[in-house]
Amino acid sequence: MTDDTTPRERRAKRTRKAILDTAMQLIVEKGPDKLSLREVARRIDYSPAGLYEYFGSKDELVEAACSEADRRLGIYLNGVDPALPPGDYLVELGLAYVRFARENPEHFLFLFGNREANFEHMLPLEDDFQTDEDWGKHDPNFALLISAVQRAIDADVIQTRAGFDTLEIAYTVWALAHGMASLQARYMPHLRLNYAATDRHAMRIMIAGLGHTLPE
Amino acid sequence: MTDDTTPRERRAKRTRKAILDTAMQLIVEKGPDKLSLREVARRIDYSPAGLYEYFGSKDELVEAACSEADRRLGIYLNGVDPALPPGDYLVELGLAYVRFARENPEHFLFLFGNREANFEHMLPLEDDFQTDEDWGKHDPNFALLISAVQRAIDADVIQTRAGFDTLEIAYTVWALAHGMASLQARYMPHLRLNYAATDRHAMRIMIAGLGHTLPE
DNA sequence: CGTAAAACCCGAACAGTGTTAGATAATCCA
């Protein structure tokens, strides 16, 4: 089970994880911009310079924390039962997305509240061949959404039309889920409403609406 | 027309505006976290300490920039013709919201990408009486949305149901618009699709869906 | 083994930051 890693590699991996963990904790506590390398070093009994053996810069560390948050979001999404009917599956996918934001608001806000840093690692620089959904090649979460939408289309649960195909539909349901997630992550304590029920209702309205054919 | 202000007050207002303007420009250029008071001072030929006559701290300056961005968003929203039919008005309101984000992505991201700083000024601290929509008392933009939704309900363009009333409906359409806005502000160059057309279609689906009565 | 090389970690320094206190210059009002 244990990889054929040398003790050195195992140690390095462990301290790297320690750095990343305290960094994420610090980010949750005070926000990403207030993250201090020196504070991280202090908490794990390292010298500030010592961190540079594991992360080339503060930005690189933040980027790693970003990827980690993205990975955790993926856990929520993959927890949805893929055996559900295509329509229900899309609904639950959106609700899982929102639930991640509700249960980890700091992670969510930080994941999507970062200037450009994010998604540079999952997007090849300057690739013009973004015709369809080779996005998924670099972002497994987005790939999951695309395939779910495609399945709903194939099952005739969702209707396409000219200029409103798989990509546009995926964007639409992502937008709804992302909007609810963002609003909750920010204004949860202020806006008093039954989020779980409201989200499900909203999601159902959207999926159902994508199944009808709108006039004009 | 000119207020009965003393020359002193006019000067103060002017330099205050100068500080705020260069701060916003700097935020657009490098992001809010990279904003440097010293750089602001440098650009308007002031000493760093001089700024503290006008803004008590960096956070206060960022907060002011936030309010300014919120005000500009309000200009977009109030630009929608209120004589439109209630349904169309809601659609156009959402599209104006998204257009603001598309045309001023940095302002939008910074407006909603700030840890708690934002909206502390429009929310009385610790007010438990958030029963309905006295939010609007403090956020005119939200008030506009609420009244638009209420009008659509009164005109029977939108249907309420138990647990899904004005506030929940407003939250839902806000979420959709906010999601599209956020995604575009972040991934505009990467996701290649006709945003204007897609957004309008998505918005119409949602509003139309809110008019039907969903089973179960 | 023993030794060279690589990996690891640290102390000190540099340039930059937000913020404050005290001194100085500019403005207003009598």
Next chain:
DNA sequence: TGGATTATCTAACACTGTTCGGGTTTTACG
């Protein structure tokens, strides 16, 4: 004009990210 008030600056403090050079430990190899 003088005197009081306001506006601004200089200097400093306590931070920050980052780099450089030198020790110390661990690995790899003959």
